[in-house]
Amino acid sequence: MPESPVITRSKQPGLFSLENVLTQRFGRDFFLNLPELPGVYFFTDRTDKLLYIGQSASLRGRLGSYRHVVEGRHPRRTLRLVARIHRIDWEICESPACAIARESELLLQHRPPFNRAGVWIGQPWWLDGGVVSGRLRLQVQRQQGEIGPLSPGFRHLFGVLARCVYRAACPDTPIHRYPCGLIRPSAPLSLSLVLPDPAWAWQTLASAARGDAADLLALLDAIPPAASLPEQEFWTDQRDQLQSYAAKATRVLLPPSALAPDPSLLPLELSL
Known part of the structure; x- marks a missing residue:
């Protein structure tokens, strides 16, 4: 046997x-x-x-x-x-x-240790973008650009804005088919995206970056829910962050004088 x-x-x-x-x-x-x-x-x-x-x-x-x-x-x-x-x-x-x-x-x-944005006033960001060779090109930078000065936390919201615009432009594309840089938790400072209408995408993203995200939010709300629960919750979180960003419109675009941090508001020493 x-x-x-x-x-x-x-x-x-x-x-x-x-x-x-x-x-x-x-x-x-x-x-x-x-x-x-x-x-x-x-x-x-x-x-x-x-x-x-x-x-x-x-x-x-x-x-x-x-x-x-x-x-x-x-x-x-x-x-x-x-x-x-x-x-x-x-x-x-x-x-x-x-x-x-x-x-x-x-x-x-x-000033909780795991919060980054909002716990101090840091250096502002600027956003440049447009259509180059049929692609939407985006650049977040410290030097003066087309849109800004933007809040120090904009670096972490840039990826949310880009992902939401990409989803509105390509609603049938599953998230695993998104460009690699776009699905990273922190998107690169420079992006080049192939989209059906890159000029529309830039205008929509630029408006949202200035705090007017009503049209983009409406387009996202019209897209049917994703197939899986984790993906649904992911997009709910992205939309939530976009809506929160838009609601902060008066604080997103800083006054031109806000080009250097206040020494009294520099980050505290933190040990995690």
């Missing part, structure tokens, strides 16, 4: 777990019962140290998106943040605009 085959089992049972650390720590019902209302939220570690402050037009949608943070698709900084979260609190606001204003106030007051 032949010997029975030897069955080897993985020594890493958690490797194939479909639940990330937040689902395991808080449970699915915690995220399902979050309010679908605008507000600010707070992440705290096991020692009650405040790690991060954020805001959203829908607390349930934004906080739920953190359940899908995985290695390889998100920055290591975000992975470290999620691993350290042991308490989640929130504060409901009257409107998305009120949530944005409240977040700005709290960021300057507390």
Whole structure:
């Protein structure tokens, strides 16, 4: 009689777990019962140290998106943040605009270590763009350009704007077919994109960069939801960030005098 085959089992049972650390720590019902209302939220570690402050037009949608943070698709900084979260609190606001204003106030007051934008005033950015050889070409730079001066946090919102414009221009293109630089968490400072109508794309992106994103938001809302839940939550997060950016329109375009940081508002020394 032949010997029975030897069955080897993985020594890493958690490797194939479909639940990330937040689902395991808080449970699915915690995220399902979050309010679908605008507000600010707070992440705290096991020692009650405040790690991060954020805001959203829908607390349930934004906080739920953190359940899908995985290695390889998100920055290591975000992975470290999620691993350290042991308490989640929130504060409901009257409107998305009120949530944005409240977040700005709290960021300057507390300066959590995992927040980058909004905790100090840094060097502004400028945006240049246009159609070159049938492509949409975009450049974010420190020297004076066509649109600006823009807030120091614009560097991290540039990728969101470019992705949203690309999706509005190519709604049938799945995200895995996007140009490599466009799907990085932090898009390169220079992008060259092939689009059906690059002139329209530049006008739309330029308007959104100036704070007028109504047309772009309407186009995004008209696109059918993505097939998978993680992709739906990804695009909800991108739209959420775009809407938040547009709501900050009066603070996005800085006055021309804001070309150097105030020494009294330089970043604090932080150890993560």
